[in-house]
Amino acid sequence: MSEQRYYEDVELGEEITPLVKQPTTRQLVMWAGASGDYNPIHYDKDYAQSRGLDGVIVHGQLVYCFLGQLMTDWAGEGGSLCQLSCSYRGMNFPGEEITCRGKVTRKYAEDGHQCIECNIWAENPKGEKTVSGRVVVVLPSRGSPATKG
Amino acid sequence: MSIEELKDKVGAVWQSRVYEIEKGMIRRFAQAIGDLNPLWQDEEYARKTKYGGIIAPPTFMATLGLEQIQQLLASAPSETSLHGSTELECYQPVRAGDVVTATTRIADFRQRQGKMGTMSFVTFDITYENQRGELVGRCRQMVINY
Numbered sequence: 001m002s003e004q005r006y007y008e009d010v011e012l013g014e015e016i017t018p019l020v021k022q023p024t025t026r027q028l029v030m031w032a033g034a035s036g037d038y039n040p041i042h043y044d045k046d047y048a049q050s051r052g053l054d055g056v057i058v059h060g061q062l063v064y065c066f067l068g069q070l071m072t073d074w075a076g077e078g079g080s081l082c083q084l085s086c087s088y089r090g091m092n093f094p095g096e097e098i099t100c101r102g103k104v105t106r107k108y109a110e111d112g113h114q115c116i117e118c119n120i121w122a123e124n125p126k127g128e129k130t131v132s133g134r135v136v137v138v139l140p141s142r143g144s145p146a147t148k149g
Numbered sequence: 150m151s152i153e154e155l156k157d158k159v160g161a162v163w164q165s166r167v168y169e170i171e172k173g174m175i176r177r178f179a180q181a182i183g184d185l186n187p188l189w190q191d192e193e194y195a196r197k198t199k200y201g202g203i204i205a206p207p208t209f210m211a212t213l214g215l216e217q218i219q220q221l222l223a224s225a226p227s228e229t230s231l232h233g234s235t236e237l238e239c240y241q242p243v244r245a246g247d248v249v250t251a252t253t254r255i256a257d258f259r260q261r262q263g264k265m266g267t268m269s270f271v272t273f274d275i276t277y278e279n280q281r282g283e284l285v286g287r288c289r290q291m292v293i294n295y
Contacts, residue, residue, distance in 0.1 A: 021183065034174075034181035036216025039223060039230055051229040060232040061211065062182070068208035069184045077188050077198055081207040085236035133234075 004076035007107070007114040007139040016102030016118060019070040023058050025094045031062045053091070060088030063098060063122045063131045070100040070120065071135050078140040082115070086133030092124055099123045102135065113138045152225055152269050152294055158255045163273070165252040168213050172245040175205045178212070204242040210286045211237045214251035214275045222271070222294055233270065233291035241285040248280040256289065268295040 023031075028042050037059055040047040048056045064086050071081055092098050099122065106117035116139055121132035172192070179189040184206060187194040195203045222230040243249060257272035275288045 027181065027183070030177075030181040034178045035212040037212075037219050038216070039219055041229065041231075061215070061235055064211070064235050065182045065184075065206070065208040068206055069182055069186075072184075072186060072206060077186075080242070081239060083236075083238050084208065085234070087234040088232050 004078045005074060005139055006142045007116070008142055010104055010107060010116055010139065012104055012107065014104040016070060016074050016104070016120070019066060019073065019100040021066050021098045021100065022096065023062065023092075023094055023098065025056065028056065028058060028062070028094060031059055035059070035061065037061065055093060058092035058094060058098070060086075060131060063088075063092060063100075066098060066100050067102075067120050067122060067131065067133070067135070070102060071118070071137055074102075075116075075137045075139060079137050081135065081137050082113075083136040084120075084133070085135075086120070086131050088131055090124065090128055090130035092122070092130050096125050098130075105134075114141055115139075152222065152228070152271070155255050155258045155269075155271055159258050161255060163253045163255050164214075164217060165250060166214055166217065168249045168251065170205065170243055170245055170247045170249060172203055175203060175209065175245055178209050179206060182206070182208075200242060200244070203245045205244070207239045207242070208237070210239060210243055210249075210277055211235055211288045211290075213249060213277060214253050214273075214288075215290070217253065218273055218290060218292065222292055225294065228294045229265075231293045231295075233293050234289075235291075236289040237286065238288075239286045241279070241283065243277075243279075243285060247285075249285065250278045252276050252278070263295065265295040268293060 102118040102120040117136050121129045254274045256274040259270045271292050273290045277286045279285050
């Protein structure tokens with residue numbers, strides 16, 4: 001568990017500590033079971049190839065969850081994730097590294113909460129952004145705790 | 150129900166499901182992601198935090214109701230289904246012991262001709278309510294079938 005991050009200490013343009021994942025086909029099966037997403041393009045190679053894909057592909061929403069972890073790890077448990085939106089733009093394949101990254105784009109107060117907005121994305125080994133979007137987390141202040149969550 | 154029939158359902162509630170959130174469910178979800186944060190798994194640890202017990206990772210909510218969406222889209226075996234986007238808003242953490250009702254509406258249905266034939270873009274809006282009737286979050290899922 002990472003240490004607590006405080007609103008005052010975050011700077012615009014700051015990079016979120018990257019998170020690297022390398023999902024195996026086993027992890028895709030675990031994810032299918034945990035999420036209820038049994039689309040065969042994620043576990044049946046023959047089916048995936050019959051649909052014109054190179055092989056089974058990683059669930060976009062699994063990568064989405066990696067990006068969620070990127071942010072909850074970074075924020076620390078005193079923070080809370082309020083919004084997470086992503087588009088699935090490209091495909092990730094099992095066995096390949098997925099690097100999750102983010103950058104702080106905005107700091108603002110809303111309804112008494114101190115919010116940090118970031119652009120976030122996942123890169124494949126070629127550096128292409130396969131999933132990208134934005135996230136809002138509420139962080140505690142030095143001196144007073146976060147009120148949300 | 151076929152994909153085509155969704156056209157007439159835009160704006161309507163498609164279905165509602167009730168989920169009893171158990172610790173084991175949250176643990177399996179966290180393990181599938183490879184997220185070892187003790188807040189999702191370790192009761193003793195979680196009890197000492199501001200949450201007072203195990204909570205689910207925020208992204209967990211976006212899987213409630215997902216199975217039914219995927220099942221519907223897979224009902225056309227000749228079509229490929231790809232996920233387009235996920236947009237989630239969390240108002241409260243989901244806790245072990247919560248009973249969450251996920252209500253799914255068909256928000257939008259569009260078709261257009263692409264190089265793979267007819268492509269259908271279906272948008273689902275899901276709201277999540279806990280056992281006290283509080284809105285804990287909402288999610289918009291967009292799926293592409295072709």
